[in-house]
Amino acid sequence: MTHQPSPGLLLRLAGPLQSWGEHSHFNDRDTLSFPSRSGVIGLLAAALGRQRHEPLDDLGDVSVTVRVDRTGTRMRDFHTVGGGLSGTQSVVTAEGKRRSGDTSTLTSTRWYLADAAFTLALTRDADGVPAAWASALATPRWPLYLGRRSCPPAGPLLLGRTSDALADLVNLPLARSTPREDVTPVLFLSDRPLSALPVPDDDHADQEHSTVLDDPLDFTPHRRRYRARSLYRRTVPLPAKQCTGYGTAHLKTLADYASSTYTSVTGSRT
Structure with a gap:
């Protein structure tokens, strides 16, 4: 399949603790093994300074693709x-x-x-991702959390704006130790089929499909509503040299990649 570049935003979600609930109610608070769509849209809404009762129409068409750097x-x-x-x-x-x-x-x-770490690509079909979203994530109106208020991120979430978000998602340095093998299996998850990932055709096999109840319709307290959406999973072998370890060594490599690749973020949230 011919790869069509899709502009978007790259985010890094890492911290001591994360929690992305799907069926959390009352005394039982679960977590998915990856950032939920509702959690990511909630992050974006908080960065933009949205009240919980405000409509989500302009955020609902964003596509979220997750790369699992560390499962935690x-x-x-x-x-x-x-x-x-x-x-x-x-x-x-x-x-x-x-x-x-x-x-x-x-x-x-x-x-x-x-100790989980994820890299995310946010893309959009119509008109691309607004510059105001990037500005808001760089300078959020309200504090951002990884699913719950007790889970602050380890650093800034926004890596940058890019003209080809999925390609950068594949090529970004990985926050994991270098394996002995030449390649390392990396899990990708998305609300859209992952055949658009720019990887060799031989790696397009074994794409799993299921559903998950995490697409938000309303964040209004006591009236929160979600619907089921498609979840696609695909494991892709990536070069072991992309693994750059943990801590400052990885962050420096990531910063060098971002500074040479991504568009600087300016502007306002509106």
Whole structure:
């Protein structure tokens, strides 16, 4: 398949903890193994300074393609609230009463990804990605988090604007240790078929398709709505030399690549 360059934005999502829920309700807070579409659109909306009740129409047609640099480790947090408090300070029930001492502690289970790292390409069919999105991600109106407020990113999210987002997503340095083999398998995930990735034709096999409930329709509190969308998965062997380790060594290599490739970000959020 002939590759058609698609301009877009490149983001780096890495930090000590991330959590991208799909079916999180009340006392059970799950996480997907990759950044959710709703989480990424939420990041963009927060950067632009959107209120939660504002429409998402202009953000809904963005395509999100994820490269998994490091899968991280799933971590379970057994969370408690309200233990050891007196009757006048204990948790309020649905009837407006106070819980008694032996039932005042509420428990919940919260899942996280520890030490995971992802690189994302944001693209759009119509008119490309607005420059205001890049400016907002570079200087966000509100703080940005990796799924939950307890999960700040390890650094700036925006790597830059590029004239060929998918090509750069394939070629960017990888945040993982160098393997002994000549190639390393890298997982890509997207809301669109991954046949558009600029890799050799022999690597187009074994593309998996499923659905995931993470396409947001409304972020209004108590009225949040999501719909199912397609999820495509594909593993591509990339050169081992793209693996540049961890920490400052990787960040320096990434910065050198970005400064020589990406368009500088200027302008406003509007």
